[in-house]
Amino acid sequence: MKITLEEVQATLQIAKLNEEDLNPTIHCLSFGENVSSADYCLMELDDTLCKHIEAGQSLVIRGDKDERAVLCSCDKTYDLRIANTSNLLLFVPGCKTPDQLPITQDRACVVHAEIWGFCNSYWEPRKQRPKLKKLKKLLMENPYAGVPLAGQEESKENRYTMQDLLERIQASEEEIKNHLVTIHACQIDGCWCGLDFDYEMKLLSHVTQLVDSESWSFNKVPLQTSLEELAPLEPREMIEHCLNCYGRRYTDKGEVFYALHEDKVCRGLALMLLQNAVKFNLKEFQEVWQQSVPEGMSTRLEQLKGVVLVDRASSPETISLLKVEDLPEDTLERFNLLFTLREKWTEEDITTYIQDLCGEKQTTGALLTKFARSSLQNGIKVFNSRRPVAT
């Protein structure tokens, strides 16, 4: 039943609205034949997401049955929540705003606009850190550990293509790609897998020993010569992969070189030394460590932030392995573990191990206030658990 202009004008008269005060276009709103609130959903978009959609790009919702759904753009991950409002939200395609209507118009006219749908809840994406711990776990199911011994076949199981990873990890493609580089994953026959740690250290040792024996500057390691010298020991692709992980590739007069990254190499060699010991005497460790790195490189404890724990309270001082990436992703579990390992933490030490838990606009200070209790020890602020922890 379409309302006529006369009917609308009669309504205006009854409502005591003066036609002179009004814009002549009147929208008559009615519900569409197929309207119902269940079929439609609204999704709130931040500026970045909105631009994505307007450019015609896609977003993907990812999640397992027992996981919380996340929304991924090509390079960011968002947590998806439903927000409710007590107000009724109607969406009207054909309705114009005052600036879209002609200002001057002689006669009044009626525009029929159909309400397409309505609801009182909407999806609210909130930016969050991607869940990447699972990625390393998957890739370490069958890591590459060197050419298999004679007679043995290399297992190809549990190796994943990029597509496989996108189907299992709650993160955007770009975040996954960046993490693959960070964890030194390698691609073999199109499938991604992790690198066995001992093997990775073997490769690094080959490279650093070669640099020393050839007396090269660690900033100018020639690719070709390295491959030739080390080919009898390991596959060429692996040597090159190691150089990519620990150095920066560049070309000089047509020849390819690598500038080894001092911090990365020192950190790698430190991990190798600490791997098999529970605790190491700090002074002894520092001596051995400096001797193990290539000529010209300097070791510094700052290079090991986030991977080692230094105990200055014990006598002698000790150092042990504690990698952030090995800690639980859940905030409460993380704090519980940290306090189990050490009863009291200085702010500087504990911040290193909770920095990655911070969501957008969240500070480590806020986390400490929520999950820890502070006190003064010898004039220094320390943090301990809020609840009794079994050690």
Next chain:
Amino acid sequence: MVQIVIRGSVDGCSPPQWLLVELQGEMVSRHNSGLAGNVMGDLLYTKEGVPVLIVGHHILYGKLVKLEKPFAIPMETDHQGLTSTSYTVSALIKQKLIFKTRPKPIITNVPKKV
């Protein structure tokens, strides 16, 4: 794991823009016949651009507001035999007309003084 794609658009163009009308309270049809197919009311703008809504015998004054965060309306895409679910953004909403003030009743029958 499930992967549900929400496409920006089918042809690469920006989705059309719709308007959101936000009302406080519930909308009930007069004869309890359901809302589908029924007229809701009339929307007008004053010359100053103030939106006015006449619903039944109520009149409401509102405001045109630009949304801080726009909304997208994803709708299920036609499958045509595909096994995975996918959605396409049918429209974007960047502005809304919000009616927060108390509706004023329209008095139609004023008894005349005799």
